[in-house]
Structures are given as structure tokens and as C-alpha cells.
Amino acid sequence: MAHRVTLIPGDGIGPELAEASRRVLDASGIEFDWEVVDAGEAVMASYGTPLPEHVLESIVRNKVALKGPITTPVGEGFRSVNVMLRQALGLYANLRPARSMPGLDTRYQDVDLVIVRENTEDLYAGIEHRVGRDAAESIKIITREASERIARFAFDYAVANGRHKVTAVHKANIMKLSDGLFLESCRTIAADYEGRIEFEDRIVDNMCMQLVQKPDLYDVLVLPNLYGDIVSDLAAGLVGGLGVAPGANIGTDAAVFEPVHGSAPKYAGLNKANPTALILSGALMLRHLGHPDAAERVEASVRAVIAEGRSTTQDLGGPAGTSQFADAIVERLASTPAGAGARAS
Numbered sequence: 001m002a003h004r005v006t007l008i009p010g011d012g013i014g015p016e017l018a019e020a021s022r023r024v025l026d027a028s029g030i031e032f033d034w035e036v037v038d039a040g041e042a043v044m045a046s047y048g049t050p051l052p053e054h055v056l057e058s059i060v061r062n063k064v065a066l067k068g069p070i071t072t073p074v075g076e077g078f079r080s081v082n083v084m085l086r087q088a089l090g091l092y093a094n095l096r097p098a099r100s101m102p103g104l105d106t107r108y109q110d111v112d113l114v115i116v117r118e119n120t121e122d123l124y125a126g127i128e129h130r131v132g133r134d135a136a137e138s139i140k141i142i143t144r145e146a147s148e149r150i151a152r153f154a155f156d157y158a159v160a161n162g163r164h165k166v167t168a169v170h171k172a173n174i175m176k177l178s179d180g181l182f183l184e185s186c187r188t189i190a191a192d193y194e195g196r197i198e199f200e201d202r203i204v205d206n207m208c209m210q211l212v213q214k215p216d217l218y219d220v221l222v223l224p225n226l227y228g229d230i231v232s233d234l235a236a237g238l239v240g241g242l243g244v245a246p247g248a249n250i251g252t253d254a255a256v257f258e259p260v261h262g263s264a265p266k267y268a269g270l271n272k273a274n275p276t277a278l279i280l281s282g283a284l285m286l287r288h289l290g291h292p293d294a295a296e297r298v299e300a301s302v303r304a305v306i307a308e309g310r311s312t313t314q315d316l317g318g319p320a321g322t323s324q325f326a327d328a329i330v331e332r333l334a335s336t337p338a339g340a341g342a343r344a345s
């Protein structure tokens with residue numbers, strides 16, 4: 001039976017990436033029944049909100065969505081649709097794998113990190129106010145419940161995916177109460193996995209330096225929301241940039257798959273943007289839907305086309321447009337047999 005999936009094309013480069021990804025996923029051998037709904041700037045005028053109720057209802061009904069990036073006005077205007085979605089649907093875990101790919105010009109060739117970012121609280125709770133004319137306060141919320149939940153997600157992910165170590169990242173030397181609680185919660189959960197998954201912690205600034213110098217020392221990282229956002233861009237940079245960095249937002253009742261990158265408005269409509277991150281987010285979705293073989297075939301095809309280098313977009317040094325890149329992946333998929341695992345390619 002076809003999987004009914006909500007597809008939110010998004011703003012900027014989103015629609016062309018969504019079209020490319022949909023074609024690749026349709027060629028994966030798994031059947032999809034796409035329910036296309038719009039959110040973001042384009043629907044503001046007609047619905048008075050960038051996230052209309054029927055979009056949320058569609059995801060609640062289908063339990064799975066593939067989403068392109070959505071523009072967020074800076075400093076004013078509506079709140080981030082991405083943050084609203086995560087909070088409204090309780091998508092508490094943001095999973096961002098960062099893995100080197102042959103053919104990309106990067107400083108390291110053997111990076112294989114998984115960033116697990118808490119997605120619902122921290123400074124993203126959006127509790128801010130002005131104090132008079134010349135000051136403003138943002139409130140950082142860290143709870144034991146959310147911290148233990150994300151730590152458990154990270155350890156369970158490590159167990160299920162053959163990983164060996166979880167590193168908790170924090171700034172508990174300065175924010176002794178909030179980050180201290182995050183670290184304490186990670187330690188509590190780590191005790192349940194003792195002997196199976198190694199545990200350690202790092203202060204976030206040191207973590208950044210270590211990742212730039214010795215990324216091979218790390219495996220799964222678990223972080224509060226803001227550090228997770230920043231460190232996952234850093235990790236994306238280690239493996240070829242935002243154009244190739246996929247992501248998943250996972251909750252108890254729903255999951256939304258989206259790239260790490262934003263809507264890159266300067267490339268919108270030019271058939272220039274790299275579809276890899278959204279396609280690989282689609283592969284994460286295939287795995288979530290219980291199709292690891294199809295996910296691996298998609299990943300293997302993407303990696304093969306990138307390694308070849310003839311049909312990639314400009315950001316990867318290639319001559320192709322978004323749609324030609326997708327064509328090459330679709331073609332490659334047709335000749336990639338079941339069992340051609342991405343981890344082996």
C-alpha cells in the first residue's frame with residue numbers, strides 16, 4: 001500500500017528541491033501518495049498565518065511529512081514556521097547525520113557524526129521581552145523531562161544503529177543551573193546504557209574546536225536546542241556544506257523530514273540549488289517508514305552521482321542544475337540493485 005505523506009514544498013529554493021526529491025523517492029520502488037500543502041510566506045496573505053491549521057492537520061493525519069525550507073523574517077514579522085511545527089507536533093528530537101562522501105572537496109574524508117538536538121525548549125521557547133527601551137531578555141528553558149527524553153533518544157539511536165559513544169555537549173561551567181540540569185539528565189540516562197554505549201561530555205566551545213581538529217574522535221552528539229543548531233551547521237561544513245546535510249524532526253506521534261539548510265532566496269527559481277539534503281532527508285524518511293533497503297539504495301545512488309561529479313550542482317563543483325542532478329540520481333537508482341548498501345559505497 002502507498003504511504004500517504006504530507007509534502008510541504010516551502011519557500012525560496014524549496015519547491016524545486018521538493019520536485020526533485022519527490023521524483024527520486026518515487027523511483028525508489030516504494031509507493032507514495034503525496035498530500036501537497038503550502039506553508040510559509042506565500043500563504044500569509046490568504047490565511048493570516050504562515051502555518052494554516054490544515055497543514056498541521058495533514059501532518060497529524062499522515063504522521064509523516066517531507067518539508068522544504070521556509071523563510072523566517074529576521075528581527076521582526078512572524079515566528080519561525082519550522083519552530084512552530086516542531087513545538088505544535090511535539091517533534092522533540094532533531095536528528096542530523098553528517099557523513100563524508102567521496103568526491104566532495106572537504107578537509108576530512110572520514111567524518112561520520114550524528115547530531116541529536118533537543119528541539120522544543122532552550123532559547124527557542126521564544127520567551128523574550130524588552131526591558132525598557134534599551135535592553136531585552138530571552139529566557140532559556142531547560143527541563144529534566146525534555147533533557148532525559150532527548151538523551152534517551154540519543155542512546156536508543158546509538159544502540160539501534162551500531163554506534164558506540166554518546167557525547168553530551170553543554171556549557172554547564174557557566175550556566176550551572178540550566179546546562180547543569182541538561183548534563184545531569186544525560187548522566188542519569190547514560191547509566192542505563194553502561195557497558196553498551198560509552199558516555200562522555202564536552203563544553204560546547206571545546207567541542208567546536210575538537211570537531212574542527214579531530215572529528216573522527218566523535219560519534220553521536222546530544223545537545224540542547226541552540227548548541228545543536230550551531231554545531232550541526234559546523235558538522236555540515238565538515239562534510240561538504242549545507243547542500244548535502246539532511247535532517248529529521250521526530251516526535252512520539254509524527255515526524256517531519258527536512259534539510260538543515262534554509263530557503264537560500266538568492267537561488268530561488270534558478271534551477272541551481274543542490275537537492276541532495278532534501279533527497280537524503282527523504283532517505284531518512286524511508287528508514288523511518290520501515291524501508292531501510294530503499295533508503296540505502298537512494299543514499300548509494302546519491303553518493304555514486306556525487307563521486308562521479310559529472311551531474312552535480314555548482315556548490316559541489318559540478319555543471320548541472322537541480323533537475324539534471326535529480327535525473328542522474330533517478331537513472332542511477334534504476335541500476336542500483338537491492339542490497340547495494342549506502343554504508344558500503
Ligand code: NAD
Nearest residue numbers: 068069070071072082242243260261262263264273274315
Ligand atoms: P540558507 O541555508 O538558506 O543559505 C545559506 C547559504 O548556503 C546560501 O546562500 C547558499 O549559498 C547555501 N545553500 C543553502 N542551501 C543550499 C542548497 N540546497 N544548494 C546550494 N547552496 C545552498 O541560510 P540563510 O541564508 O541563513 O537563511 C535563508 C532563510 O531560510 C531565512 O529566512 C532562514 O530563517 C530560513 N531557514 C529556514 C530553515 C528551515 O526551513 N528549516 C533552516 C534554516 C534557515
